[in-house]
Amino acid sequence: MKIRIATIVAACLLAVSTLASGAEAAKEFMLKNGMKVIVKEDHRAPTAVHMVWYRVGSMDEVNRTTGVAHVLEHMMFKGTKTLKPGEFSARVAALGGRENAFTNKDYTAYFQQIEKSRLEAVMKLEADRMANLVFDADEFSREIRVVMEERRLRTDDQPTAKLYEALNATAFFAHPYHHPIVGWMNDLQNMTVQDAQDWYKKWYGPNNATMVVTGDVDAERVHALAEKYFGRIPRKALPLEKAEIEPPQQGAxxxxxxxxxxxxxxxxxxxxxxxxxxxxxxxxxxxxxxxxxxxxxxxxxxxxxxxxxxxxxxxxxxxxxxxxxxxxxxxxxxxxxxxxxxxxxxxxxxxxxxxxxxxxxxxxxxxxxxxxxxxxxxxxxxxxxxxxxxxxxxxxxxxxxxxxxxxxxxxxxxxxxxxxxxxxxxxxxxxxxxxxxxxxxxxxxxxxxxxxxxxxxxx
Known part of the structure; x- marks a missing residue:
């Protein structure tokens, strides 16, 4: 993170002092199903952040289905066996929290920021969609159009974004960083609900996830809640990760x-x-x-x-x-x-x-x-x-x-x-x-x- 000249020594010292007094070292736990849980207690305010990170992103995609990691991120809000489309977000809002998700080249993450007493409720919601996501063809049809519009607005209509898309595609010949996170438009136009469901079944298991909880919480209590809601989800046989090596560059x-x-x-x-x-x-x-x-x-x-x-x-x-x-x-x-x-x-x-x-x-x-x-x-x-x-x-x-x-x-x-x-x-x-x-x-x-x-x- 770049810090500008307004950052003066006194402010820096104050930040160090505040962190030292309010935060503790993170504690790690491993559930029997392979899910890692990391808790960082920080008792300065009665709030908590709950995140679930999946170690899968656009770099794990293959040709003809680029963008599927991001598409699945959207589908994660479209209902489970017990929740209707949009109900996940509505429930978090009713708890007074905020939530969202993001897809990166290297990972996909989901988060909620809530008052500390609401932590168990959002953990239950997150565990539900890890195990019980529903793939409705009509919902997918609507959401893939949203993703295509997002691509138009954020890439196709933005000259600098178009340049960086071309720059990455030129810099990386073999490595999947060649592909944009949002996916190529033709792949989005031809994507099916089965593509998204296959991605979910392939990668979204507890042994490919890390839970991170920070804030005014008790680490042992968080561990117990993780066992209660996520510990029952069976681990998956994950694909063998194969290193993709970019060949040496020879000239500009x-x-x-x-x-x-x-x-x-x-x-x-x-x-x-x-x-x-x-x-x-x-x-x-x-x-x-x-x-x-x-x-x-x-x-x-x-x-x-x-x-x-x-x-x-x-x-x-x-x-x-x-x-x-x-x-x-x-x-x-x-x-x-x-x-x-x-x-x-x-x-x-x-x-x-x-x-x-x-x-x-x-x-x-x-x-x-x-x-x-x-x-x-x-x-x-x-x-x-x-x-x-x-x-x-x-x-x-x-x-x-x-x-x-x-x-x-x-x-x-x-x-x-x-x-x-x-x-x-x-x-x-x-x-x-x-x-x-x-x-x-x-x-x-x-x-x-x-x-x-x-x-x-x-x-």
Whole structure:
């Protein structure tokens, strides 16, 4: 999480103090059916977050059924043997809670945030749809149209989203990250209710799920409730997970997307390492710090030089996240200012990384940036929902929630030499895919920003 210059030391210290006084170490339990339960007690407010994470996402899909993980997420709200379509959400609302779900490349998760005394009720609801989901053809027919409209609104009508879809498809030839999470439109148009039901039967079992509960709860009580409602669900014979290895890249790749847009845009995606071994993956932590050096605060190198000083860009950025089940990208991006081409901005973005590779960073700059990165990690935990999210992501990507604090420690140990070394190592043509948005004239009907989803469309 990027933290901006408004994050001052006093606020950071206050956050650390608050967390230390209100939160405890997470406790783990394993049910006999293979379901993992993680509870993080935090007694600052009388609320709780309940999440169930399934270790399956769009990367587990195959050709002709892309998007099915996300489609099933929608179907999970369409009724069980005892609940009518929409009744799940209505019951959570009646309990005074909020709920939703999200699908990622690596996982699918469902959550409720409720007053602590309502926890048992939502656990019962969630266990019911893990075991008893109903697949009605008419409900599926309606919901698949909702998903297709979601794709139109969030991807087809959004030039930057279209660019990143093409960028991923170009960067990854073999790995299933090639496919968009929402799925290709043709696959959605030809998807059947049986496809969704097969996905559910294949992946949605307790031994492929992790429950995360955070907030004003008692860990032993949560464990007992998990046994009561989820412990009775039989484990499934899960498919054998086969590693999909992206072949080595040999030279830069390029893709151009033409779409109605106000401005051109360019994104440079460099293949970079993901976090697999907390103690050995030194480059990952150095890349986290490098990202912050480039774009981690208001006066970071990219916006300071390219936007405010040289005025060659309207906006610039850097992004990198090492927590994933598959290969990850370190992205530099930006919108050129008038008089600057996307090709020129591409060169200027790379030049800033090359400058660090040649000259390094000062100890003072490094300390300032590491404080920003660490503060950002701390602030992610300043809400019980943020804590649940962090635990879930670390578990789904194989890092393990028990390593959360160690990751922050390792970031704090990064040296200037390590930052300089990764700047020289990963930003050559053999790691690079460039996506360029070539703007077409806007029409009166062209949306300029993301359009809110109509009522009834999830997340």
């Amino acid at each position: 790749r390029r893709v151009t997307v033409k779409a109605p847009a106000e401005n051109p845009y360019v994104a440079l995606a460099f293949k970079a390492p993901r976090l697999t071994d907390v103690e050995k993956d030194n480059d990952v932590y150095a890349l986290e710090v490098l990202e912050a050096v480039l774009d981690g605060y208001d006066n970071a190198r990219l916006p300071a030089k390219l936007v405010r000083t040289d005025r060659v860009a309207i906006s610039v950025g850097a992004s990198y996240s090492s927590e994933a089940r598959g290969p990850v990208l370190f992205v530099l991006d930006g919108t050129p200012a008038a008089g600057t081409t996307t090709a020129q901005l591409e060169t200027l973005l790379r030049a800033e990384v090359q400058r660090i590779a040649k000259e390094g960073v000062t100890k003072e700059e490094l300390e300032r940036v590491k404080n920003q990165v660490i503060a950002g990690q701390i602030y992610k935990r300043d809400s019980i929902f943020g804590q649940a999210m962090e635990i879930g992501v670390m578990e789904m990507t194989g890092v393990g929630q028990q390593n959360i604090d160690r990751v922050i420690e390792r970031i704090g140990q990064v040296t200037p030499e390590q930052v300089q070394a990764v700047a020289a190592k990963y930003f050559d043509d053999d790691h690079l895919t460039v996506g360029t948005l070539d703007p077409l004239p806007l029409s009166d009907k062209t949306p300029k920003t993301a359009t809110p989803l109509p009522a009834g469309m999830r997340h």
